[in-house]
Amino acid sequence: MKLHIEQLAGKAQKRTLVKTESDGCFIHMDGRHLFNLSSNNYLGLANDERLIHASIEATRTYGVGATASRLVVGNHPLYEQAEEALIRWKGCEAALIINSGYTANVGILSALAGRDTLIFSDKWNHASIVDGALLSRAEVKRYRHADMDHLEMLLKKAERHKQKIIVTDTIFSMDGDVAPLRDLVMLKETYGAMLIVDEAHASGVYGENGEGMAHELQLAQHIDVHMGTCSKALGAYGAYVAGKRVVIDYFINTMRPFIFTTALPPSVLGTICTAIEIVQQERSLRHHLHALSDYFRTHLQHAGFDIGESTTHIVPIIVGDNERALAFSAQLRERGIAAVAIRPPTVPEGTARLRFSLMATMTKEQLDWAIAEITAVGKEMGLIV
Ligand code: PMP
Numbered sequence: 001m002k003l004h005i006e007q008l009a010g011k012a013q014k015r016t017l018v019k020t021e022s023d024g025c026f027i028h029m030d031g032r033h034l035f036n037l038s039s040n041n042y043l044g045l046a047n048d049e050r051l052i053h054a055s056i057e058a059t060r061t062y063g064v065g066a067t068a069s070r071l072v073v074g075n076h077p078l079y080e081q082a083e084e085a086l087i088r089w090k091g092c093e094a095a096l097i098i099n100s101g102y103t104a105n106v107g108i109l110s111a112l113a114g115r116d117t118l119i120f121s122d123k124w125n126h127a128s129i130v131d132g133a134l135l136s137r138a139e140v141k142r143y144r145h146a147d148m149d150h151l152e153m154l155l156k157k158a159e160r161h162k163q164k165i166i167v168t169d170t171i172f173s174m175d176g177d178v179a180p181l182r183d184l185v186m187l188k189e190t191y192g193a194m195l196i197v198d199e200a201h202a203s204g205v206y207g208e209n210g211e212g213m214a215h216e217l218q219l220a221q222h223i224d225v226h227m228g229t230c231s232k233a234l235g236a237y238g239a240y241v242a243g244k245r246v247v248i249d250y251f252i253n254t255m256r257p258f259i260f261t262t263a264l265p266p267s268v269l270g271t272i273c274t275a276i277e278i279v280q281q282e283r284s285l286r287h288h289l290h291a292l293s294d295y296f297r298t299h300l301q302h303a304g305f306d307i308g309e310s311t312t313h314i315v316p317i318i319v320g321d322n323e324r325a326l327a328f329s330a331q332l333r334e335r336g337i338a339a340v341a342i343r344p345p346t347v348p349e350g351t352a353r354l355r356f357s358l359m360a361t362m363t364k365e366q367l368d369w370a371i372a373e374i375t376a377v378g379k380e381m382g383l384i385v
Pocket of ligand 1: 100101102103105126128169173198200201229230231238239
């Protein structure tokens with residue numbers, strides 16, 4: 001049947017692009033200057049002078065574009081520098097930079113899994129994991145969010161299945177809760193599965209040196225594939241995969257989103273190298289972010305908001321109804337705060353919310369003001385009393 005352009009109209013109107021320009025903890029959006037409670041720039045590094053300098057220097061030295069894929073002639077020297085920095089940081093045998101977190105997850109799963117594999121995936125895992133699993137053609141079992149009894153039941157049923165992969169976000173991006181990593185390690189060992197973790201929201205934020213949640217919980221050695229992004233707390237762009245040498249060599253040879261794409265520009269690699277150094281050295285950034293997050297969550301909870309199971313710097317206020325979430329976001333914009341409404345299908349039906357995320361460069365005074373505004377709107381809207 002022929003696809004007509006007019007048929008696309010129904011799905012072409014719901015979301016539109018808004019011009020944004022971020023400036024530290026503030027953002028220019030829709031002609032307004034707003035306090036930015038929607039950014040993934042958790043440590044404020046995206047605007048850090050040292051990263052800006054590294055990016056300019058890398059461009060001056062190696063040019064603007066990488067000109068080809070890494071396996072052809074795009075493997076400029078900053079790749080080796082960045083991957084060696086990653087190996088030291090993550091304490092693993094080998095590491096590989098991938099062009100984005102999205103393509104990393106798509107690539108990891110489609111390279112490791114095939115028709116004979118069973119993938120066990122948390123229901124709230126990021127869309128890139130869902131897409132990677134689909135592309136792999138493996139059979140996918142989605143277990144109820146963080147429900148280890150459900151996962152174990154599914155694993156038991158699959159005992160005779162040869163290849164099993166468990167995959168999870170370590171911090172869930174829309175809820176700010178943490179995966180039960182200790183139990184996942186126990187289950188993966190009991191049932192002979194491989195365990196892949198996505199540290200997108202934990203890299204730079206958790207772990208003594210910002211290595212991620214697996215390190216924070218001292219479980220890093222038990223995890224087969226560590227994936228994380230350089231686009232959030234690291235303030236740059238791109239992603240990494242870390243693990244055993246054989247795993248990384250396998251990816252170099254089989255991961256299609258690694259093989260068939262132009263390498264990242266030198267400027268991005270220069271920025272990643274510098275960001276990895278900074279996150280290890282500047283523990284105070286992390287500590288301040290955690291203190292602010294505890295403060296923010298505690299006050300919202302005391303005010304009566306439903307913040308779900310968040311224990312991190314990502315804090316939802318779950319509203320339920322889509323229109324109410326949009327109205328809440330619009331009211332906050334009027335008061336000078338950017339907090340995006342997240343609706344299904346990004347989150348389960350009936351759990352529309354505002355997703356707040358904090359930055360280490362914010363002050364307690366700024367948060368006091370934001371909490372007061374959020375509470376005032378919550379009362380006006382009848383979300384709290
Ligand atoms: N994994 C998770 C858990 C994410 O939240 C995201 C992006 N928000 C990604 C992967 C994709 O990362 P990137 O934006 O670098 O493509």
